[in-house]
Amino acid sequence: MIPPMIRDATIFSCLLALLSTGLTLTYMTTKVPNFAHGSFAAMTTYITLILVKILKVNPYFSVGLGFILGGVIALILYQVILKPLLDRGASYIVLMIATIGYDMILYSLINILADYLNRTYKISTRLYILKSYDFRVFHQPCIFIVAPVMAVLVIVSLYFLLTRTRFGIAMRAAIENPALAGVVGINVNLTYAASWFIAGGLAGVAGALLPLWLMCNPDIGGRLIVSVFAASIVGGLTNIYGAFLGGILIGMAEVLGTGYLSLTVGTWIAPYRPIIPLVIMAVTLLFAPTGLTGIGLRFLRRSGKR
């Protein structure tokens, strides 16, 4: 028997890892923290809702659809909004404002969709959860197996993409030094667009799986974004494996920490859950602004000298 708290923590941290890996990937390419990342996921939660409640099919079809929709949304942000700004040499502060503006557009579209579905199909589209539509595998909810498998699959395939394929190596080169990569004939814009598509896709997958375990609402993107940023900052913001680890760490700390504190201090503490990622983020910024990977590298270098 697996304790429910562990199950909670595993599912949440795996989904968070998907989100923070994507966020870091876009940060590495365009050097802008994408404030719309949470809304990518919020958008695809509604795919799952539509599939389950209206089309009445298997909720896991939404993983593929979510990847595509999330990718397309992210690609639009990059190609239509950020690319023209970057070409004009806009500062990253302007880019950040642009992502907030895009977030607002997505947020209103999500709400419009929610209102529309609610009025047309008479289904609840706010504060909904689809836990009861999940299957049971080995006496466990299916999401408990799918979320970790998906997370591992994603990080392993990203590793192979970035180190074993020509395209991945071109992508890393374009991230490292766009001007030089351009000189040797790499299509920098294409690699960046691909990064954004992948990042949006990962957020889309996480969003598609979310309603099977957590209560969803149009504003879930805004609620997730603090945890996602905390995870990425703990991961160092420049390393996708760090971001993955950061996602797992923050997810575990949030769920287990809140669970443990509710048991020892009292249940009144449970709603203050968002403070945990914030505190971890603040401590990271104060004492190790380069994040987990920064500490890891320093440690490796030091031990290498001996």
Added chain:
Amino acid sequence: MIPLALTFIIDLLALLGIFIIISLSLNIEFGYAGIPNFGKLLAVAGGAFFIGAVPGRVLAYIYGLLKKYDYIDNNVEVMYALGKILGTNPFMSMAMLVVSLILAAAVGAILGFIASYPAIRLREDYLAITLLAMAEILRTIGYNYKDLIGGTVGISVPDPFRWIGGELRLALAASVIMAVAIIIFIYVELLSRSPIGRTLRAMRDNEVVAEAYGKDIVKLRMKTLMIGSAIGAIGGALYAFLSGSVTALGYDRVVYTFWPWVMVVIGGAANNFGVLLGATLFVTLRKLIIFYKSNLQPFLPFDVVWLEYLLLGTALLIVLIYRPEGIIPEKPTHTLGKKRLEKIKELVEAKEV
């Protein structure tokens, strides 16, 4: 009897004053100093929460109401009693208003300091993320910690404008808000022309050069955020007094962070008149949308408010891409007057000789 059209305008002016204050504070931070404060909500909510939590409690303590009632659980009774007292005592009302605003500004400055501390030494994007996260946390605390401002239910605020009575209350509130807005406008305008204003622009345009000339970037940023947050908190406090109650849910990222950003960017960053124009355009447009909402609603299968958000987001992006300097662009820095320059020149020459 005040005619309906006039009420509409007075209401508009009150709201406009509040958003002018908030967006001017953002203009100091973003326009002049280049700090992307995505946690404007923090300061505004901080000021409003302070008004919800403290002045009423202090007054209730002074008038001995806390012996009989619990401030949160019997909020209605306490406010009724306070309303009677304040309603007949203009001096006490206005004194409470002024003292509360000053203290709210102090609270805002402290919040700005705490929230920016972890990331103040890092690149601005880390700072933006931290401020955004801190604002969300303050909201979470306000929503869940019932003793502060009544949690989910919210709390009433002692009304400093009640003594004038009936329909004139809104007019008095609007004129007080406008007066504060004008004072803050003058202050920000003077600040931008002062040496520190020029230093902030130097920091914004080239941090390394400013540092090379001996400016302490971290200290400057911290000062800016504290001033900006203090002004933002005054805006939030005035809004709390105007609406008569504070609810944590009412303070969200869209209204108190995103809207001021739209006003500043569309109006013209680093130009106070631009910000004034942006706020005026925006608030008037919103008021009109709300006014005509019922006419529009039947044609839409969703709430009109989302259409408004959609339009605002799109407008912001269009301005960013096609006219990044805003409607009224930044003007060159004001220099000293010709006479003063000549005087300085004489002084310098006298010394050289």
